[in-house]
Amino acid sequence: xxxxxxxxxxxxxxAWLAENCPDSVLxxxxxxxxxxxxxxxxxxxxxxxxxxxMYERGWTVPHWPKEYGGGGxxxxxxxxxxxxxxxxxxxxxxxxxxxxMIGPTLLEHGTExxxxxxxxxxxxxxxxxxxxxxxxxxxxxxxxxQTKAQDKGDHYLVNGSKIWTSGAQYADWIFCxxxxxxxxxxxxxxxxxxxxxxxxxxxxxxxVLISGQSPFCQCFxxxxxxxxxxxxxDLDRGWTIAKRLLQHERASISxxxxxxxxxxxxxxxxxxxxxAKQYLGDGDGQIGDNAIRTDVANINMDARAFQxxxxxxxxxxxxxxxxxxxxxxxxxxxSELGKRRAETTVSILGHHGIGWEGESFSDQEISATRGWxxxxxxxxxxxxxxxxxxxxxxxxxxxxx
Numbered sequence: 001x002x003x004x005x006x007x008x009x010x011x012x013x014x015a016w017l018a019e020n021c022p023d024s025v026l027x028x029x030x031x032x033x034x035x036x037x038x039x040x041x042x043x044x045x046x047x048x049x050x051x052x053x054m055y056e057r058g059w060t061v062p063h064w065p066k067e068y069g070g071g072g073x074x075x076x077x078x079x080x081x082x083x084x085x086x087x088x089x090x091x092x093x094x095x096x097x098x099x100x101m102i103g104p105t106l107l108e109h110g111t112e113x114x115x116x117x118x119x120x121x122x123x124x125x126x127x128x129x130x131x132x133x134x135x136x137x138x139x140x141x142x143x144x145x146q147t148k149a150q151d152k153g154d155h156y157l158v159n160g161s162k163i164w165t166s167g168a169q170y171a172d173w174i175f176c177x178x179x180x181x182x183x184x185x186x187x188x189x190x191x192x193x194x195x196x197x198x199x200x201x202x203x204x205x206x207x208v209l210i211s212g213q214s215p216f217c218q219c220f221x222x223x224x225x226x227x228x229x230x231x232x233x234d235l236d237r238g239w240t241i242a243k244r245l246l247q248h249e250r251a252s253i254s255x256x257x258x259x260x261x262x263x264x265x266x267x268x269x270x271x272x273x274x275x276a277k278q279y280l281g282d283g284d285g286q287i288g289d290n291a292i293r294t295d296v297a298n299i300n301m302d303a304r305a306f307q308x309x310x311x312x313x314x315x316x317x318x319x320x321x322x323x324x325x326x327x328x329x330x331x332x333x334x335s336e337l338g339k340r341r342a343e344t345t346v347s348i349l350g351h352h353g354i355g356w357e358g359e360s361f362s363d364q365e366i367s368a369t370r371g372w373x374x375x376x377x378x379x380x381x382x383x384x385x386x387x388x389x390x391x392x393x394x395x396x397x398x399x400x401x
Contacts, residue, residue: 035096037128069123098122132176168217192238250331342375
């Protein structure tokens with residue numbers, strides 16, 4: 001009976017998507033880039049119509065409880081919805097750190113007042129969030145952070161800086177790790193705070209990367225007042241919450257959260273093959289270069305195997321939510337596979353794959369070059385590949401230090 005009900009849900013979802021998703025937004029990716037808020041450039045009118053339609057149905061974050069604006073879907077129905085959306089090429093209406101990181105963390109560790117105050121504003125797209133973790137002297141060694149929050153009675157006073165803060169120039173709120181007890185051991189004395197990016201004393205400087213884009217920023221906090229009700233969890237015990245949020249982040253980066261392995265196979269497993277045939281075709285529908293043919297085949301097979309592994313993990317995770325340390329395996333494989341894909345793409349293009357600008361290079365070629373440079377960051381963001389290997393060794397395989 002349950003299987004029949006789930007199949008009925010799939011059929012109804014297919015029909016609903018066909019009727020309600022505008023043709024103009026089809027194929028724009030599992031995440032079309034809308035993370036909420038109104039500071040970033042607005043998506044297209046059709047996309048916002050799609051967002052409003054999905055919000056009315058509770059499907060901007062379909063697996064969250066209805067009392068917070070979600071759809072209340074269980075794990076099986078949420079996975080089915082994600083898969084049907086992928087099949088229909090319908091984009092997710094909402095992404096960003098509110099959905100993938102701080103929202104799930106508040107569901108687990110926030111107070112009911114914090115959930116009621118923040119989660120509905122995420123599902124409605126009213127507010128966009130950013131992450132205040134890394135600092136100039138605390139990256140992979142995150143516990144070395146020095147941004148401090150002093151107890152001032154009815155509020156905390158925050159001073160310090162954060163760097164590589166993605167989307168901070170567009171964010172309305174930040175979830176931030178601060179040191180509240182400098183005398184405590186390194187991994188203790190850290191607390192988890194939430195505060196508005198419009199608070200007095202907050203300043204944001206975008207960082208332009210070699211790719212020509214500026215997704216990252218450095219943020220400075222000068223005597224920023226944070227009400228005590230925006231402390232998540234216990235004072236000086238924020239490290240546990242911070243690690244759990246990172247597991248949600250890694251699940252998102254790897255594509256696990258989508259349920260369809262979207263990031264591992266972005267653009268479709270055949271797109272790199274089509275590119276190779278375009279530039280290296282032998283006239284008979286084959287890739288003319290034997291080495292590239294092998295590389296493309298391996299990437300396609302690995303991407304498909306990764307997608308199936310994630311689906312199996314979803315099916316085994318009957319209670320829904322995000323796995324714990326296993327997310328490091330997904331994040332590691334996804335980022336390394338993405339790097340291989342970008343490097344192979346540049347190899348396929350040959351000298352056309354080193355174009356930065358100018359009429360001598362097509363938009364596709366320039367995009368490939370910049371994507372190759374940007375792809376290197378994928379093995380760093382969310383924890384380096386080396387960090388993930390350490391976590392897997394210690395926490396998954398149980399190997400000695």
